[in-house]
Amino acid sequence: MTQPTPVYKRVLLKASGEALMGEQGFGIDVTVADRMAGDIAEVRAMGVQVGVVVGGGNIFRGVAVASKGGDRVTGDHMGMLATVINALALATSLRKLGVDCEVLSAISMPEICQSFSQRAALHHLERGKVVIFAGGTGNPFFTTDSAAALRGAEIGAQAILKGTQVDGIYSADPKKDPTATRFDTLTHEEVLQKGLAVMDVAAVALARENSIPIIVFSIHEKGAFAKIVAGEVRGTIVKDK
Numbered sequence: 001m002t003q004p005t006p007v008y009k010r011v012l013l014k015a016s017g018e019a020l021m022g023e024q025g026f027g028i029d030v031t032v033a034d035r036m037a038g039d040i041a042e043v044r045a046m047g048v049q050v051g052v053v054v055g056g057g058n059i060f061r062g063v064a065v066a067s068k069g070g071d072r073v074t075g076d077h078m079g080m081l082a083t084v085i086n087a088l089a090l091a092t093s094l095r096k097l098g099v100d101c102e103v104l105s106a107i108s109m110p111e112i113c114q115s116f117s118q119r120a121a122l123h124h125l126e127r128g129k130v131v132i133f134a135g136g137t138g139n140p141f142f143t144t145d146s147a148a149a150l151r152g153a154e155i156g157a158q159a160i161l162k163g164t165q166v167d168g169i170y171s172a173d174p175k176k177d178p179t180a181t182r183f184d185t186l187t188h189e190e191v192l193q194k195g196l197a198v199m200d201v202a203a204v205a206l207a208r209e210n211s212i213p214i215i216v217f218s219i220h221e222k223g224a225f226a227k228i229v230a231g232e233v234r235g236t237i238v239k240d241k
């Protein structure tokens with residue numbers, strides 16, 4: 001079967017950590033990790049270079065510690081470690097499919113995976129490996145959305161695809177407001193001005209400064225990643241006018 005022609009050469013996928021828990025209340029549902037890996041494999045087979053940042057919301061978020069009076073920085077360290085666990089799970093699922101991949105962590109743990117550097121990331125991407133960026137930015141008070149924008153800029157990604165629990169950006173959180181309406185397109189500036197909380201402000205600002213489009217789509221729609229990379233419209237696209 002012929003592969004569709006991709007509209008991008010290199011992309012950064014921000015994969016929802018929360019989605020990885022599937023129907024469970026916590027942790028990793030391997031069938032979900034395998035399905036996500038299948039979607040990534042499909043895009044890799046189109047000849048597209050793929051970087052992935054995976055969240056940690058299925059395991060731990062630092063704000064949970066802070067909200068109970070604990071130390072936010074320690075909580076964030078725990079959250080960043082959670083993203084490493086998810087990255088290792090996704091790498092395992094990719095390798096089961098025969099997809100060559102490398103986990104690069106912002107926090108050095110050489111017994112487990114390589115440390116992040118831009119050079120290492122570009123080296124692996126140019127050789128066709130999927131690169132999974134673990135450990136977020138390596139700094140507390142950030143999220144993996146910011147890590148996605150940062151790594152996206154560092155590798156020169158032509159787009160950041162945020163695969164999340166909802167199928168685009170809405171006028172309000174659709175999980176809380178059933179009357180919320182979905183946007184087809186927005187500028188980075190509009191996302192910031194309207195306070196649309198699907199992605200954090202730092203991430204959107206960094207993508208804006210580097211003129212990187214962001215596409216928000218449902219990670220639950222099988223094959224959506226490949227369809228977007230092939231130029232089909234899915235979810236909401238955030239780009240300069």
Ligand SMILES: Nc1ncnc2c1ncn2[C@@H]1O[C@H](COP(=O)(O)OP(=O)(O)OP(=O)(O)O)[C@@H](O)[C@H]1O
Nearest residue numbers: 016017018055057164165169170172173196197198
């Ligand atoms: N205006 C909005 N439009 C769409 N979603 C919104 C909006 N405001 C808030 N949200 C919520 O933001 C969520 C995405 O946030 P977040 O990035 O924390 O989750 P995630 O993609 O599952 O990431 P993680 O990897 O951290 O688990 C959506 O599931 C949605 O409920």
Ligand SMILES: O=c1ccn([C@@H]2O[C@H](COP(=O)(O)O)[C@@H](O)[C@H]2O)c(=O)[nH]1
Nearest residue numbers: 055056061062076079080136137143144
């Ligand atoms: O750069 C970063 C990235 C993440 N964290 C912490 O990890 C958790 C999980 O990431 P999510 O983006 O929420 O999935 C996050 O809540 C932070 O506590 C971080 O400190 N720095």
